Each structure stands twice: as C-alpha cells, then as structure tokens.
Amino acid sequence: MLVVGLDIGSVAAKGIMLDRGKMHRAMIPTGWSPRDASEELINKLLKISGCKREQLDDIIVTGYGRIAVAGAGQVATEIKCHARAVAELYPQVRTIVDIGGQDSKVIRVNGEGRVIDFAMNDKCAAGTGRFLQIMANALGLDVSELGENENFSEMVSINSMCTVFAESEIIGLLARGTSKAGIIAGLHQSVGRRVAAMVRRIGIDGEIAFTGGVAKNPGVHRALEEELGCQLLIPEGCQFTGALGAALLGQNS
Amino acid sequence: MSAILEDFTSIRGVSLIKIKEAKDEGQKVVGIYCTYCPQEMILAAGAIPVSLCGTSETPIADAETVLPRNLCPLIKSSYGFAVTDTCPFFHFSDLIIGETTCDGKKKMFEIMQEIKPVYVMQLPHLHQLDAALELWIKELRRLRSTLEEELDVEISDEKLWDAIRKVNHETMAVKAICDLNKKNPPVLNGLDLLTVTWSRNFSSDKEELFTMLNELQQELATNQESEANANKPRVLLTGCPVGLGSEKVIRLVEESGGLIVAMENCSGYKTLELQSDTELDDPIIALAQKYMEIPCSCMSPNPYRFELLERMLEEFQVDAVVDLTWQACHTYNIEAFTVGNLVRDKGLPYLHLESDYSSSDLETLKVRIEALLEMVV
Structure with a gap:
C-alpha cells in the first residue's frame, strides 16, 4: 500500500x-x-x-x-487529519492545539480518535503564525528566529490582538527603547493567551498535543504551557501532522 | 424543480405587480420586518401586509454611510434598501411597522422615520411576567387604533377573527410542508425549503398563497422518494433569520454533502406551532398570547426555543446542528452557549458560526462545515 x-x-x-x-x-x-x-x-x-x-x-x-x-x-x-495523526502518535491525547499559518484550532477527540468538537479562530489573524510572521518582520527577524531571540525576564505585554494594531504597538515600543527580546516574549504570551482561551472554551480532558508550524517556536510553547498550566506533547515534525x-x-x- | 415550487420562486415578482395594481385602486400596503408584527391586524384593516427586503449584501455599503459598520447585517441591509429606494415593497408601503426586538432595530427605526412613516411597537422581553402580556395587549390595541386612523378604516372584531383564521390556516399549511421533511429521505432540500418558507412572506394574496401551499404539500407528499437526498447527514439550522440573499450557510452545507432538513428560525419552524386561540372572546388577546410565545432570543428566559429544538432534533432525525449568528446579534450569540450544551448533551455535533452577509468568509465557513459533517457517524 x-x-x-x-x-x-x-x-x-x-x-x-x-x-x-x-x-x-x-x-x-x-x-x-x-x-x-x-x-x-x-x-x-x-x-x-x-x-x-x-x-x-x-x-x-x-x-x-x-x-x-x-x-x-x-x-x-x-481537523479530521490532525485528529487521525494524533490518535496514532499519542493515543492518550484528547485535546489538540494546532497553530498554522492562517488559523489556529482546538480539537477534542474521543478514545477512537474521532473528532467530537472543535473551535477555530475567527476572521482575524490574531493567535496564528501569520501574526507572528508580521511581527517578526517589524522586528527585522525571520519568523523562525523569534524563539531563540526571546528574553522572558524582560517581557512587556502586547495588548493589541489585531495584527495591524499590534504591529504599530511594537513600533511604538521599539521607538521608546524597549528591548526586542522582551517584545518577543510579549508576542508569544499574546498568542498563548489567545489560544488558551479557545482551549478552555472547548474544554481540557486528558493530555494535550500541540501541532502545526508554530509548535516549533519554543516561546509560544512555553507561553501556552504556562497559560494552560500543563505540559504539551509536540510531535517530532509537528508541521507534518x-x-x-x-x-x-x-x-x- | 416542480411547477408549484417554481411558483414560489416567482412570488415576489407576481406579488409586486398585484401590489402595484392594488395601490392604483386605492388599497393600502403596510410593510413589515419581523414575525412579531401581527399581520392579522393589517389584513383586518383591508390593507396588504408585506415583508420588506433585508437579506442582501447589496445596499449595506450605502447603509454604512449612516449606520455603524459593526452592526447586524440584517439591520444594515433593511435600512440600506430603504435609503437607496431599491426595495419595491418598501417603495409601495404606506406605513412600516417595527418592533423593539433589539437595540439595533429600535434605534435604526428612528432614522428610517426620515424616509417613511415607521410605527414601532414596544415588545416586552421578560415575557413570562403578567405585566408583559398586559403591555403587549395594550400595544396591540394601540396598533389597532393607529391603523384605523392612518388607513381611515374600522377594524371590527369580526374582520379580525376572519384574518386570524386565515393566518392560522396559512401557518398550518406551511407546517405541513416542513413536516414532510421528517421523512427519511427528506422531500425538500434546504434551499427549496427556504424558498417556500421565506418567499411566502412576500405574497400579497393570502387565499392564493393558501392554495399554493396546499397544492405543494399534496404534490410533495405523493412524490417518489428522492434517492439524491438519501444517506446525507441531516442538518438542523437554528439561530438568526435567513432569507434568499443571505442563504450562504445553507448553500455551503448542501455543497459539502449535507442536507438542511429543518430550520428553527424566523420564517421557518420557529413560529409554525403557534396558533391564535379562536375560542377566546377578544381577538386582541388571542393575538397577543400567540405572538408573545414566539421563541426569539430577545425573550428572557426563552424556554420554548429549547423545548422546540429538542423536539425537532428527534422528529427530524437530526444528525448535526448549525447555529448561525449574524455579526452583533448579542442575544442569539449568547444563547448559542445554551443551544450548544443542549445539542451536545444529545450526543450530536454542534457548530456555532458568526458571520455576516458578505462572501469574505466562505472558505473559513466551509472548512468548519465540512469538519462538522465529518463528525457525523
């Protein structure tokens, strides 16, 4: 086959x-x-x-x-594909968080790997890879460099959820001399919060897997674990889930 | 498509010609926006009650020169049609009747007043209070005297009872058609169902409409079972009002392989079990009681909606539920939480969508709808 x-x-x-x-x-x-x-x-x-x-x-x-x-x-x-893959990789997982380029989603699965509920971000880039990509551009970085450039101890909160407004917020912070590393930590926290709210809406039951390209970013990984108060399972090759x-x-x- | 079903698609055109003729002969036309409007009163006044346009994206840009952008599309569309004079039914109306169903409509009607006389009824929302029914009865009596004055007629009890019987019969006839979809496979797909239930509100001739509804019911009841509709996931649509022009969710469900078998919304099943009690002495009280029962999310609490939904899930053998909220409709949006719990408790997949009339989110809606259908066992 x-x-x-x-x-x-x-x-x-x-x-x-x-x-x-x-x-x-x-x-x-x-x-x-x-x-x-x-x-x-x-x-x-x-x-x-x-x-x-x-x-x-x-x-x-x-x-x-x-x-x-x-x-x-x-x-x-x-939604169905992520559920199927995670059922194979981690049969104990009941909640999947997938953050991709243009959407983020939370999927609840049962013991047979069937989808029983899901939620997706609304008509907006907040909490997606695209959000991080645009912010990385504003900081003169590639999106893949965000994780390694974060400094959690200098974190400043980014208040704007909207990608366009968040970009101007960042430009304002940079102008005031705020450290890039702190801003990056704030961005990761912003994505983590947004997605965690969606996870809680769908409900946590059992272990959680984190998939999609954004799962490669250790900053978002940390922020999401912190927001949810539990560890996340990330498959090797999370983008391929x-x-x-x-x-x-x-x-x- | 059957010939009778075809007739429903042309109701609006035919009705328009008849309304124009009736106007030329001096008959009055009263435009209505909502199922809370007691159309019996308009019929009893010898005028034509007719639905107004409000289900298309087209005039929204014009409406947004006056109304806020983040308002419900139904309100923006209704106002847009009025202000651009592109709804012929609005154009021919002598009077518009509105109700205080929500804040957006209430305040929009104030501005619409600059275009046409708009008469607004105060609809109480804590509908289980005695004071609510009392107020609503008073509001119906106020409407009666306003119509008598504005249209220069007398609305007798006898005429009211006559109109009440007509509307009761029409409601039963529409329900009989919708109920045919309890069969498996269902007789009508969602788009055809919408064509019938929505278009009927534009008919200018109740007797003719009643005949059309009965003929369609008989034809559909005796039709061969549609194999095309067999084995498709049976989806119930609930939430905000949908009409032709704002049917994108129905279209997406059916393009994705599902079938909308029933609609718990305004022109659909929401009002179809409600009949005015013809045994009462006062027709106004009979009307008030019936209209107060409508399970719109503007009512608090709204138990009948959940009873109705629960029964519909069983009777229509529903496999999945789509709950549609138009942008900025707070009451349906919040009530979705309770609807979602009810549906999930039954072990059925539930999808809440928030959208507007534009086509900007077709792709994101589609993936959600496809995933919902994949969840059907």
Whole structure:
C-alpha cells in the first residue's frame, strides 16, 4: 500500500508518503498556486522514495488548498487529519492545539480518535503564525528566529490582538527603547493567551498535543504551557501532522 | 424543480405587480420586518401586509454611510434598501411597522422615520411576567387604533377573527410542508425549503398563497422518494433569520454533502406551532398570547426555543446542528452557549458560526462545515 497525504497550507505545503512501514516527507512553500505546489510535492516524494506515480494507491489532500487540488485525490479537513495523526502518535491525547499559518484550532477527540468538537479562530489573524510572521518582520527577524531571540525576564505585554494594531504597538515600543527580546516574549504570551482561551472554551480532558508550524517556536510553547498550566506533547515534525493524518486516512480507506 | 415550487420562486415578482395594481385602486400596503408584527391586524384593516427586503449584501455599503459598520447585517441591509429606494415593497408601503426586538432595530427605526412613516411597537422581553402580556395587549390595541386612523378604516372584531383564521390556516399549511421533511429521505432540500418558507412572506394574496401551499404539500407528499437526498447527514439550522440573499450557510452545507432538513428560525419552524386561540372572546388577546410565545432570543428566559429544538432534533432525525449568528446579534450569540450544551448533551455535533452577509468568509465557513459533517457517524 502506497499512499500520499498532502497538507496544502497557506504558507507551506507538506507531504507525507507511507510506503509499507517506511515514511517519506517533503515540504515546500505553497506559493501562489496550490495545484502546482501539490504536483511538486508528489514528484518530490516519488523521487525520494524511488516509486512511480502509477504505484500510488491513494492521495488524500487537506489544508486550505484542498479544494484547488481536488481531483488529485480524496479531500478531508485539517481537523479530521490532525485528529487521525494524533490518535496514532499519542493515543492518550484528547485535546489538540494546532497553530498554522492562517488559523489556529482546538480539537477534542474521543478514545477512537474521532473528532467530537472543535473551535477555530475567527476572521482575524490574531493567535496564528501569520501574526507572528508580521511581527517578526517589524522586528527585522525571520519568523523562525523569534524563539531563540526571546528574553522572558524582560517581557512587556502586547495588548493589541489585531495584527495591524499590534504591529504599530511594537513600533511604538521599539521607538521608546524597549528591548526586542522582551517584545518577543510579549508576542508569544499574546498568542498563548489567545489560544488558551479557545482551549478552555472547548474544554481540557486528558493530555494535550500541540501541532502545526508554530509548535516549533519554543516561546509560544512555553507561553501556552504556562497559560494552560500543563505540559504539551509536540510531535517530532509537528508541521507534518496534518499531512500524516491525511496519509493515514488514505491507508485506512 | 416542480411547477408549484417554481411558483414560489416567482412570488415576489407576481406579488409586486398585484401590489402595484392594488395601490392604483386605492388599497393600502403596510410593510413589515419581523414575525412579531401581527399581520392579522393589517389584513383586518383591508390593507396588504408585506415583508420588506433585508437579506442582501447589496445596499449595506450605502447603509454604512449612516449606520455603524459593526452592526447586524440584517439591520444594515433593511435600512440600506430603504435609503437607496431599491426595495419595491418598501417603495409601495404606506406605513412600516417595527418592533423593539433589539437595540439595533429600535434605534435604526428612528432614522428610517426620515424616509417613511415607521410605527414601532414596544415588545416586552421578560415575557413570562403578567405585566408583559398586559403591555403587549395594550400595544396591540394601540396598533389597532393607529391603523384605523392612518388607513381611515374600522377594524371590527369580526374582520379580525376572519384574518386570524386565515393566518392560522396559512401557518398550518406551511407546517405541513416542513413536516414532510421528517421523512427519511427528506422531500425538500434546504434551499427549496427556504424558498417556500421565506418567499411566502412576500405574497400579497393570502387565499392564493393558501392554495399554493396546499397544492405543494399534496404534490410533495405523493412524490417518489428522492434517492439524491438519501444517506446525507441531516442538518438542523437554528439561530438568526435567513432569507434568499443571505442563504450562504445553507448553500455551503448542501455543497459539502449535507442536507438542511429543518430550520428553527424566523420564517421557518420557529413560529409554525403557534396558533391564535379562536375560542377566546377578544381577538386582541388571542393575538397577543400567540405572538408573545414566539421563541426569539430577545425573550428572557426563552424556554420554548429549547423545548422546540429538542423536539425537532428527534422528529427530524437530526444528525448535526448549525447555529448561525449574524455579526452583533448579542442575544442569539449568547444563547448559542445554551443551544450548544443542549445539542451536545444529545450526543450530536454542534457548530456555532458568526458571520455576516458578505462572501469574505466562505472558505473559513466551509472548512468548519465540512469538519462538522465529518463528525457525523
């Protein structure tokens, strides 16, 4: 059985190939065309695995670009895919927090890995990877550098939830000579608070997993654990969780 | 689509011509916005009660030159249609009747007054108090004398009873159609259901409407079962009012493979069990009692809505619930907490959506709706 799971996100496109017990993965920027990105990912995975297109039994697509590449294979929502992957990685987890490029979500699952409830951020970038990316730009950093540049002991609170207003708040703080490291800690706390409120709305039951690209940021990880008062499980390759779930769904079908 | 169903899609056009003719012959037209408006009173006054436009995004930009942007789209749309004179039903209305269902409408009506005479009824919200019913009875008597004065007619008890019977019959006929969807597979999809329940409010001729409703009911009751509707998740829609033009959530559910089998909202099932008691001596009291029962979220507390929802979940064999709140509708937004608990306690997936009339959030709504449908076992 050879299946591919694709997660075409707003920033990055992730692919997982499950090849009889072996797993291959690839990631590229989504760019402007979800369709091209999915083609490129499939080709990459075929190259890595040395398999041929005709050998593929199934392709499952998820992520915001899922509709655009429909036809490539079956479609499932990110919510179902994250639940499926986490059920495989951490069967004891009942709550999943996923923070991606353009949305953050909290998913409650039962013992069989089925989604029983979920919440997503509203029409706003607050509490998402995009929020952090824009703030990183304002600070002259790449989003991947935020975690290592944080200084928790100098933290200043960022009050604006709105991305646009938060950006001007930061520019104001910088002008007043506030340390970058403290501002970064404040940004992480802001995302942590926002997402923690969503977690509490859905309810915590059992252990919590943290997935999505933003889970790679140790500052957000710390802030979220602090807000929730418990430890979070982060899978290795947290960005690939959705794609893994998609591939696993393909394996089962 | 059946020919009778087709007739419902053209109600607005046909009605408009009839209203124009009736106006030319001196008949009066009274525009209404809400199910709380006792249309029986307008019928008894020999005038035509007609729904007004308020379910389209089109005039919202114009409304926002006066009204705040973060207001409910239904209020903005209603005002926008009025101020741009793009709702023919508003155009032909001699008088508009509003109610104090919410703060937004109440204050918007003050401004709308500059365009047309708007008569606002004080709707009590703590509806279980005796004082509330007393006030509402007084408000109906005030409406009666206002209509008599404005339209220069006498509204006799006899005419009121006659109108009450007509509206009771219409309500029963609409309910009979909606109830057909208790069957599995259901007979109507959500868009067709909406076409019938919403469009009927634009009809200018109650007798003709009653005939159309009965014919449609008979046709649907004897139709072959629709295989296309079999095995799809059966979704109940509740929350804020929806009409053609603001049906994006219904469309998304059905495009994603679900089926809206019932709607607990204003032109839908919310009012369909309510009948005026024709055994009473005073038609005003009969009307007051009926209208006070409407389970709008503006009422506090609002137990009948939960009784009704609970029963609908069973009777319509519902698999999942979508609860739609229009932006800035605080009462439905807050009541969603209780609705969510009720639905989840039944072991059913529940999705609360907050949106407006624009298409800006179609993608984010779609992923939520698809995930809800995936949750159906």
